[in-house]
Amino acid sequence: MLVVAIIIEQIIENVIAPRLLGGFTGLNPVWLLVSLLIGAKIGGVVGLLIAVPMAGFIKSTATVWKTQKRPLL
Template identity: 60%
Template sequence: MIGSFTGLNPIIILVSLLIGAKLAGILGLVIAVPLASVIKTLWDNPKAESSRENPSRRKS
């Protein structure tokens, strides 16, 4: 259910919730899945992020 919304594997969601709870308690549970989703997005698109930072590196 939430995996299809975020694009994350259910195991990754569970692990991120466990880590978030261990590090920050209730607040960690609240921000664990959105943070994991942001990390996945940045991990999947490193070229898109670097081309935004430095427009001269874009290929036309």
């Protein structure tokens, strides 16, 4: 029973949760996991809390810069 519970928990945490969060933020689940790993490495618990919003901000900023027809400067 413990093994089944661990397997289900791993599936939820590593497959389902990133897909749901990616749907809300518009980020690829792989980038979500990468941003969480980087956030945890750089800032610990606080880094985990701000990793996904920061990744979303970076993605939206890059999209705006990419779709702009004229340079910013």
